[in-house]
Amino acid sequence: MMIKNNLSTLMGAKRIRIAEVARLSGLGYDTVFNIYHDKSKGIEFETLDKLCWALDCTPNDIFTYTPDK
16 A cells, blocks of 8 residues: 555544544544545545644645555
8 A cells, every 4th residue: 555544543642533523624424434444535635624624734644655665
């Protein structure tokens, strides 16, 4: 996998639950749940922006890129 989803790790470090992120970001619970559990095939920039605002982070905190070897 080249892009790793770190949302669950980030939320765990901040001790914040899915419902709280959904409330703060204005996103639906299911949207945050699916990203958290790595069930999404992609993410809209607007969604990523809202997550970053709610978690006070950058996209690089939520996703990391590792080239295939």
